[in-house]
Amino acid sequence: MTSLADQDIATMGGRLSVLTRQKLDHMLLEELLQQLDAAAVGAGQDLVLHRIARLVFPHAFAEEAVLWPEIRRVLPDGEALTLQVEREHQEVNELWVALETTTPTSPGRREVLERLVEVLRNDVRDEEDELLPRLQDAVSIRRLRQLGAAWEAVRRTAPTRPHPVVARRPPGNALAAVPLTVIDRSRDGLDAVARRSPSLYPHAARASTGLGAVAGHVERLGVLRRGEHAATRRG
Ligand SMILES: [Fe+2]
Ligand SMILES: [Fe+2]
Secondary structure, three states, rough: OOOOOOOOOOOOOOOOOOHHHHHHHHHHHHHHHHHHHHHOOOOHHHHHHHHHHHHHHHHHHHHHHHHHHHHHOOOHHHHHHHHHHHHHHHHHHHHHHHOOOOOOOOOOOOHHHHHHHHEEEEHHHHHHHHOOOOOOOOOOOOOHHHHHHHHHHHHHOOOOOOOOOOOOOOOOOHHHHHHHHHHHHHHHHHHHHHHOOOOOOOHHHHHHHHHHHHHHHHHOOHHHHHHOHHHOOOO
């Protein structure tokens, strides 16, 4: 078993393999985390955080929907392995929600940000050093490419914001995908309008906040918690 950190594209199964796709996203995340470290508190930091959210939430959602169920199917200890990363994902969701309730000068914000960065880096290490090499040893290259296509398809159409209340496992997370993706991506559009056009800012910001409230109601639907493991149940 070799960490993805020590493998090249050919050994990971080529560009279409889920391993290569994962590693590329993880490298981009590390770049963004370094930008976050250097960004000025305020608008600069917010912009980098927005980019991190757009990368991290669809990436993790597609892992939970496509990859971890496969690992539970093919590895005898898949349950324990995937539960560990699902707990990390749950903590990222909860930290992000906590972060959204702060302002740049709020006490405690720095600690939340530091923990968020730490958990994101731990998650990458757990996946690259253990989960994904174990998957690689258990399935064919053809299967790694099939999983790559499935993971990519879900990632492109997944929610882009934290949703700590929905299940981290199917079927709850799969049922959550459509309504929460529509709401999240509409909010991303409204927020972009608000950033670009000061005259439209109050209307766009109000509409985005309203959609956020709708998402809050949607994610509390009991059906979206189906499949949830007790270890990732919120509060
Ligand atoms: Fe990942
Ligand atoms: Fe992850």
